Amino acid sequence: MNWLRQRDIAIIGYAETKLTRRSGRSVLELAGEVLRSLTERTGIEAERIDGLATTQAWSEAGNPFYTSSLAEGLGLSLTWSQVTDIGGASPVGNVARAAAAIRAGMCEMVLCLNADAVSTQDFGRQTWYRTEFLEPAGFSGPLVEFAMLTNAYAHRYGSPDAALAKLAVTQRQGALNNELACEVLRRPLSEQDYLDSKFVSRPLRLLDCVMRCDGANGVLVTSTRLARELGAKKMVHPIAYRERVNFDARQTVEDITLSGFSEVGPKVLADAGMRARDVRMFHPYDDFLIVMPMKLEHIGFCGPGEGAHFILEHDIGPTGDLPINTGGGQISAGQPGLAGGGVNLVEAVRQLFGEAGSRQVPDARNALVTGMGGVQYVRNWANSCAMILEPGA
Amino acid sequence: MNTPARPAIRMTGLSKPFWDGVAEQRLLLQYDPVARRHQFYPRPVSLYGAMPLEWREASGYGELITFTECRSPAKGFEGLGPYLVGVVHLDEGVKFFTRIVNATFDTITIGQRMHINWDPEGIDQLCRFEPVRD
Numbered sequence: 001m002n003w004l005r006q007r008d009i010a011i012i013g014y015a016e017t018k019l020t021r022r023s024g025r026s027v028l029e030l031a032g033e034v035l036r037s038l039t040e041r042t043g044i045e046a047e048r049i050d051g052l053a054t055t056q057a058w059s060e061a062g063n064p065f066y067t068s069s070l071a072e073g074l075g076l077s078l079t080w081s082q083v084t085d086i087g088g089a090s091p092v093g094n095v096a097r098a099a100a101a102i103r104a105g106m107c108e109m110v111l112c113l114n115a116d117a118v119s120t121q122d123f124g125r126q127t128w129y130r131t132e133f134l135e136p137a138g139f140s141g142p143l144v145e146f147a148m149l150t151n152a153y154a155h156r157y158g159s160p161d162a163a164l165a166k167l168a169v170t171q172r173q174g175a176l177n178n179e180l181a182c183e184v185l186r187r188p189l190s191e192q193d194y195l196d197s198k199f200v201s202r203p204l205r206l207l208d209c210v211m212r213c214d215g216a217n218g219v220l221v222t223s224t225r226l227a228r229e230l231g232a233k234k235m236v237h238p239i240a241y242r243e244r245v246n247f248d249a250r251q252t253v254e255d256i257t258l259s260g261f262s263e264v265g266p267k268v269l270a271d272a273g274m275r276a277r278d279v280r281m282f283h284p285y286d287d288f289l290i291v292m293p294m295k296l297e298h299i300g301f302c303g304p305g306e307g308a309h310f311i312l313e314h315d316i317g318p319t320g321d322l323p324i325n326t327g328g329g330q331i332s333a334g335q336p337g338l339a340g341g342g343v344n345l346v347e348a349v350r351q352l353f354g355e356a357g358s359r360q361v362p363d364a365r366n367a368l369v370t371g372m373g374g375v376q377y378v379r380n381w382a383n384s385c386a387m388i389l390e391p392g393a
Numbered sequence: 394m395n396t397p398a399r400p401a402i403r404m405t406g407l408s409k410p411f412w413d414g415v416a417e418q419r420l421l422l423q424y425d426p427v428a429r430r431h432q433f434y435p436r437p438v439s440l441y442g443a444m445p446l447e448w449r450e451a452s453g454y455g456e457l458i459t460f461t462e463c464r465s466p467a468k469g470f471e472g473l474g475p476y477l478v479g480v481v482h483l484d485e486g487v488k489f490f491t492r493i494v495n496a497t498f499d500t501i502t503i504g505q506r507m508h509i510n511w512d513p514e515g516i517d518q519l520c521r522f523e524p525v526r527d
Contacts, residue, residue, distance in 0.1 A: 131403050133434045136518045138478045138492045140467040147461035148480060155459070155503040202462035202475075202498055250440050251432075251488070256458065256480070377434055378480045378488045 002240055002271035009099040010227040010235035010392060013042035014349040016217040016342070019182045019334040022119045023214040027057050028073040030216035031115040035074055038220050044109065044230065049220075051080040051107030053094035055338045058118040059214075061125065070113070080107040086245055087373020088285050089383040090114070091217075091341035096241040096387065098221040108226055115216035116337030129377045140201075143209055145375045146288040147201035153257045153290060154203065157305035163312050164289040165191035167324070168207050168331070170316050171286070175328030177359040182213050182334035189332075208289045215336030217346045224392065235392045236352045239366075240271035243385040251379070257294060260384030261370070265299025268368075268386040276301040279388075281361050282322055283348040283369040285341050286329040291381075295370060299386070318359045326351060326359045341371040345387075352391045366390045402518060408435040410448050418511045420451040420520055422485055431485040453509030455483040455522070462498040469516060481507045481522050495523040 015037035017030055039046050052067055063069060067081040080101045084090040091114045098110035118124075130139070139145075154160060172189040175181035189207070197207040227235050247253075247260035269276060276299060284295050293307025301322075302310040316324040327333055327347040330340050348367040350356050356364075367389045374382030404412055411434075414421035422431040427443030431451075439446055460479030463470075470476060477493035493501065494510055506525040 127403070128405075129434050132405065132408060133519075134490055135467050136402055136469075137490050137521075138463060138467050138470050138476060139490060140463055140465050140470075143465070144461055144463055144478060147463075148459040148478075151461055152459035152503065199462070200464055202464070204461065256488070378490045 004099065004238050004240055005271070007237040007239060007390070007392060008224050009102060009221065010224045010232065010237055011095065011219045011221055011349055011389070012227050012232040012235050013038045013044070013220040014218070014346045014353070015041065016180055016346045017215050018180050019213045019215040019336055021182055021184055021211070021213045021334070023117060024120055025117055025214060027060050027115045027117055027216070028070070030117060030214065031070060031074060031113055034113060034115065034216045034218040035111065038111070038218060042220055042232065044220060046074070046076060049076055049109050049111050050078055051098060051101055051110030052076060052078050052113065053082045053084065053098050053110055054113045055090040055094070055116070055341070056083055056085050057116040057339070058122045058124040058337045059116055059120060061123040076111070078107070080110070086383040087338065088287060088341040089243065089371035089373040089385040090338065091345050092369055092371035092387050093243055093385050095219065095221055095238055095345070096243065099238060102221065102223055108222060110221045111218060112221055113216070113218040114339035114342035116339040117214040118337030119212045119214050133377065142287070142375050143201045143204055146208070146290060147204035149257055149380065150203055150208070150290045153294065156255070156257065157308070160290065160293055160308035161195065163293055163308035164208065165194045166311055167289050167292055167316070168194040171325050171329045171332040173317065174326050174359060175332035177357070178327040178333060181328045181332065182211065185211065185328070185332050185334060204288070210287045210330045210335035210340070213334035213336055215334065216339055217336075217342035219346065219349060234353045236349050236389050237392045238387050239390050240268045240388040241385070242268040242271065243383070245383045246376070247382065247384060248379060253379075256379050259294060259298055259372070259380045261295050261298035261386065264384050264386045265295070268388055269300065272388045274388065278366070279322065279368045280364060280366045281326065281348070281351060281368075282324045283344040283367055284325065285344055285370050285372045286325055286331045287335060287340070289331060291372065292324065299368075318356070318361050323361045326356060326361060341373075344371075345369050348389055352389055364391070407437055411435050414448075414450070415519065418513065418520075420453060420509060421448045422451050422483075422487060423447070424449040431487050433487040433489055452484050454525070455481040455489070455507050457501065457503055457505045457507050458482045458488065459503060460493060460501060473516070477501065491519065492517060492521045493523065494521045
């Protein structure tokens with residue numbers, strides 16, 4: 001049952017700030033820039049916004065009144081608000097939550113806001129299995145987890161290095177064409193530069209990993225009916241969405257490189273009546289390069305262990321047969337903390353609006369965007385979500 | 394036994410039997426007698442549905458399913474230089490994250506048999522694992 005098949009929900013605008021390392025700016029300042037940009041671009045007055053869905057922010061962690069503080073700071077009065085804490089799956093997940101709230105009649109016009117100034121300040125605090133059973137055994141963060149996944153993947157299927165090098169270079173080219181990407185990352189990169197970058201947790205290299213930065217992004221979500229009434233010039237419909245929080249809770253999957261995408265990927269495609277080869281462009285959440293061959297396999301673009309080969313065999317640039325993360329992704333644009341998933345989402349919407357400039361994908365007829373978040377105890381990332389977007393009229 | 398460098402563990406009531414076991418150099422796992430399955434880390438419920446859970450001592454043997462050489466140390470391990478951590482699939486059927494000792498990145502392999510290793514006077518608050526020597 002695909003509850004989004006009627007195309008009755010519309011994204012009518014997107015906005016994104018420049019990504020900056022240690023900007024010194026606050027979440028509220030970044031959020032204000034997104035709101036201002038959205039109202040200017042769409043002509044929708046802030047007064048009309050009655051819903052707010054946001055991600056958490058490392059830089060504001062510990063504020064138990066987060067959405068109401070944001071509403072207060074931005075001058076919004078709401079009938080529905082929501083903060084979503086499934087990590088990098090939250091920005092895409094919030095579009096679905098906004099759609100459900102609009103459908104339920106709780107609100108009409110939702111600001112899906114993602115803002116974090118994590119490289120300026122980080123008040124995040126880990127608890128439970130992370131502090132009691134991982135850190136005392138030498139676990140120093142997600143890069144250890146993704147290094148272990150990379151090693152397990154390489155042992156099972158062979159080294160993915162050549163494909164990861166191609167991804168690193170292609171996405172870097174996207175960042176060179178994206179004036180909102182972090183300036184420190186807007187330098188040309190060769191495959192050899194990737195292969196020569198230092199090991200941070202062997203076999204994981206520095207250039208396998210995202211760099212944290214500050215930034216914000218957001219989309220405006222409403223009903224297609226209201227979008228038309230208000231004369232929206234452009235819109236994009238979410239036509240299918242699937243999410244899995246805490247994949248494999250009972251720990252019956254032996255292969256730790258398998259993820260929730262093995263479930264949500266095939267389902268989201270089936271919901272949309274599509275096969276993987278019908279996907280025009282792919283905007284996968286990319287905190288580490290290794291997740292991309294894994295996702296290609298789990299979603300069904302290719303078989304198990306064929307992800308690296310798939311990347312090498314296909315043209316993944318903007319004019320290619322399967323463009324991937326055309327704006328540089330988070331790997332080459334920067335990861336604005338918990339707002340990171342919005343980097344991939346907003347790039348997909350920008351492409352579907354036909355506003356990607358020098359990196360525009362021709363015939364941008366649909367996009368698959370994913371989010372992922374959380375690190376399980378010695379399995380994989382906890383949360384996976386996938387959405388298919390299509391331009392509307 | 395704690396050295397000042399070691400950060401305090403934020404232990405929960407439900408994991409107390411585990412840490413009491415560690416103090417005696419015994420690796421204790423929760424066990425669901427109905428599903429006949431072990432689980433780790435300690436949880437308030439069985440992942441497999443039955444209550445109550447028992448505690449059982451693990452054999453201390455397992456198979457290495459992945460590992461990495463960590464070069465940005467966790468708190469308390471700063472003085473070590475690069476060190477190995479990994480996941481051991483214990484013979485009891487649970488995955489266990491551990492520091493790996495008496496091995497190097499280039500000599501150890503996935504699939505290797507592993508055995509528990511204790512060093513109560515050292516920097517580790519948990520057990521470690523090492524390769525089983527033929």
